[in-house]
Amino acid sequence: MIKILIANHDEFEAKGIQWLIESSISNVTVKVASNLANAITDLENEQPDIFIYEMNIGTDESLVKAIKINEPVIISLTMEATYGAAKKAIDIGTKFLLIKPFSPQELLNNINLIIRDFDRKRKQTEKISIHTLTQEVVYEQLFLAESKQAKPFLFVAFQPEKSSILPILNSFLKDYLFPVSPLIFPLSDMTICLFKDQSHVNWNEICKRFMYDWEHHEQEPICIIINQEKQPELTIHEKYIHTKKMTEVTFFVGYRQVLQFNNKLRWKFIDPFLTPSEQRQWISFLNEGNKEGISQFLSSEFLQFTDSYPDPGLLRIRLTSILAQIRRHMKSANLDQSIYEQEYLELFDTILYEPLIYRIIQKLLIFTSRIIDAVKDTSKNQHLDIIDKCLHYMELNYWKQDLDLSELSSYVGRNSTYLSHLFVEKTKKTFRESLTDLRIKEAKRLLIESDMTIKEIAALIGFQNQHYFSRVFKNSVGKTAKQFRTIESIGNR
Template sequence: MIKIVIADHDDFEAKGIQWLVESSVSNVSIKVATSLSETILALEQDPPAILVYDMNIGSSESLTRLLKIHEPAMICLTMEATYETAKKAIDIGTKYLLLKPFSPQELLNYINNLIREQHRKRQRNAIHPHPEIKQEVMYEELFMMVKKQAKSYVFIAFQPENTSTIPTLNQFLKDYIFPVSPIIFPLSDMLLCLFKDAADVNWSERCKRFMLDWEQEQKEPVSIIINHDQYSGRSIHERYSQTKKMTEVTFFIGYRQVLEFESPLKWAFIDPFLTPSEQKQWISFLNEGNKEGISQFLTSEFLQFHEPYPDPGLLRIRLTSILAQIRRHMKSANLDSNSYEKEYLDIFDTILYNPLIYRIVQKLIIFTSKLVDAVREKSKSDHLELIDKCLHYMELHFWKPEFDLNELSRYVGRNSTYLSHLFVEKTSSTFRESLTQLRIKEAKRLLEETELAIKEIASLTGFQNQHYFSRVFKKVVGKAPKEYRMEH
C-alpha cells in the first residue's frame, strides 16, 4: 500500500484530487491536509511515500525539516509561472511541478510514475522478494510435457507490436503493482505472466489499467491476452501453448486490446490455395489491369473475418498463392527489373512475417496497382521498336478471342498490310502464327502449373471453344492438351 498525502488549502480541490487518484490507482492510502499545520502533522504521524503539495498552503522551517528527514516523492502545484516559484519547488525536493490549471490525466501520470519508483525502491531494499513465488514454475516447464498442473494460475500474455520493446516491457512489468505478484517469463515475441488466481480480482480491468499506464509512458502498442481456462487436467506446457495460440488473434484485430479466453482457441479451416476459378479470375484481373477487382477480392477475402478465425498460417499460404500469380504476370510483362524484383521480395517477406493482416493486404494492393500502371506505361512507350511494340501489345492482349491484326494496327497507327509484311520480315512468321505461338505458350504454362479445366484454359488463351483449341494445340505441340498435362 502506497501512502499519499494531498496538501491543499482548498478543501474542495483536495477532495477532488483524492477521488481522482482513488478511482484510478489501486493499492493507495490517501490523507488530505488543508492547512500547513495539518500537513506537518501528517508528515510527523504517518510519513507518506508521495506528497502532492499546493505551494499556496505555505511553508515553515518545520515543514522543510520534515521533508528532508522523510524525503517523500513530491508533486508541487502552483498558479505562479515564475522562476522564483520553480526554484523554491526544486529547493524543497520536488519531482514534478504542475502549473494550474492542469489536466487530471497529467497529474495521474506523475503519480503513477512516482508509485512505480516507490515499488522499484522497495524491491531493491527487499533481500528476498517473493522467493516462494519465483520457485513455483520454472522456464523448462513451459516447453516440456511435465505433470505439474496449471489450474491455480491465470496465464496473461503481454505482446508488444514491436518486439524490440520487450526488455522495457519486462522492466515495466517488474515495477508495476499488481494485486498478486506475477511470475514473469520473457520470451522472443511476448512476456508471459503467471498469476495465482484470486477470486476478487477483475483481471480484465487490471489489464486495461496496465495498458493505459504503459502507453502513457512508452507510446508503444501492446495487446494483452488473458487465458482463464482452468481445466484441472492441463499442464503448464499445455496452458502456455494455448496462450501462445491465443496471441495470434492480434493478426486479425490488431493491438491495443485486452482479450479474454475461457477455453482453448480453435481455428476455422480454409483451403490455403486458389481454386481453378480463382486462378482464372486473377489472370483476368491482371491481364485487364482491373485494379478495382483486385482490391475488392483482397478486401473481401482477407479483411472481413469473424470468429472463429482461420489459421493465420493458412492465410499466409493463400496470400503467397496470389503472389505467385502476380509474379507470373510480372515475368510475362517483362517487369523483372531490380526495383520491381526488390519490391516483390519485400512483399513476400511481409506476407510471411508481418503481424497484422490489414497491413499485408494494404501493401499487396499498392504493389499490384503499381504493377498494373507500369504495364500500361510500358505498352505506351515510344522508345520501343515498332515490331517490339507490336509483340509487347500482343503479349498483353492475346487472351482476347476477338484480338486481330486490325486492332494491333490501330494501336501502333500503321496500315495492317504493312504490319503483316513487317511480321514476316522481322520474325519469319505471320501475325497469325505469332499470335498462335503466344496463346499456345500460355496454354502450356497453365497446363503445367494449374489444375484448370481444358475448357477454361482455352477461354483464358483466346480460343473461341475447346474443340478448336485442342486441334490447334495438337497441331503445334504434337500432343493433345490432356496428354501434354499428364506428361508434365
C-alpha cells in the same frame, strides 16, 4: 491495489485532488471524507494505505486513535507555515507536510515515493512465497507436453511489435506493481506472465492501466493478450500454446490494445491459392491497368475480417500467389529491370515477415500501381513496329476467349486485311496460329508447374471448352495434355 483516503472539508479541492491522483497513478482507489466524523469512520472501515489530511478539518482523540491502529502513511496539507502546524503534523505521524499552495506534481511525487516503498516491502515479504511458486512452474513446462495442470494460473502475454525492446519491457514488468506478483517468462518474441488467478481482480482493467503506464514510459507499441480459458484440464504447455496462438491476432488488429480470450482461438479455413477465376481476374486487372479493381479486391480479401480470422500463414501464401501474377505481368512487359526487381524482392520479404496485414496491403498496392504506370510508360516509349506491338498485345491478352484480329487491328489502328498480310509476311504464321502458339506455351507451363485440371487450364488460357483445347494441343504437341503432363512429371523426378 493502494487505498487512499482524502479528508478535506472543501469539496471542490478534495474532488480535484481525487481526479489528479486517479488520472495519474495506476492501481489506486481514492475515497473522500468531507468532515472529521466521516474521516474517522473511513479510517476504521476502509483501512487506507495513504491518508491525505487537510489539517483545517480538525482533530481529536478518536482521529489519533484510528491513525495509530491502522497506521496509514500520512500526507498533511496546511496553509499555515508555522512551527505550531508543523508540530501538530509531526504528532500524528505525518510523513510529508505540504504548505499551500503546492504544485500538483509535488503531491504526486510524494504519493509515488510512498507506493514504491510499499512495493519494496511487499517484495521482501513475498520472496519466500515467490521462490516456492517459481519452483512450481519452470521454463521447461511451457514447452513439454507432460507438464502439470495450468488451473491455478492466468496467462497474460505482453507482445511488442519490435522484439528489440523486450529487455526494456521485461524490466518494466519486474518493477510494475501488479495486484498479484507474476512469474515472468521472457521469450524471443514476447513475454508470458503467469498470475495466481484471483476471481475478484478485473484483469482487463489492470492490463489497460499497465498499457497506459507503459506508453507514458515508452513510445513503443505493445499488445496485451489475456487468456481466460476456463478448461481445468489444460496443462501449462497447452495453455501456453493456446496463448501464443492468440498473440497472432495482432496481425489483423494491430497493437496498443488489450485483447481478452475466453475460449481457444480457432482459425477460419481459406484456400491459400488463387482459383482459376481469380487468376483470370488478376490478369485482367493488370492488363487493363485497373487500380480501383485491385484496391477493392485486396481490401475485401484481406482487410475486412471481423469475428473469425484465417491462419496468418495461409494468408501470406495467398499474397505470394498474387505477387506471382504481378511477377508474370512484369516479365511479359519486360519490366525486370534492377529497380523493379529489387522492389519485388523487398515486397516478397514484407509478405513473409511484416507483423501487420494492413502494411503488407499498403505496400502491395503501391508496388502494383508503380508496375501498372511503368507498363503504360513502356508502351508509349517503345518504338515497336506494328507486328511487334500486336505480339506484345497478344502476350498480355491471349487468355481472352473472344480475342480476334479485329480487336488487334483496332489496337494498332490498321485495317484487318492489311494486318493479316503483315502477320504472315513477318512471322510466317497467321494471327490465329500465333495466338494458338501462345496459348499452348502457357498450357505447357501450367501442366508442368500446377495441379490444375485440364478443364481449368483450358478455360484459363482462352479456350471455350476442354474438347477443343485437347484437339488443338495434340495437333500442336503430338501428345495429349495428359500424356504431356505424365511424361514431364517423370522426367523431372
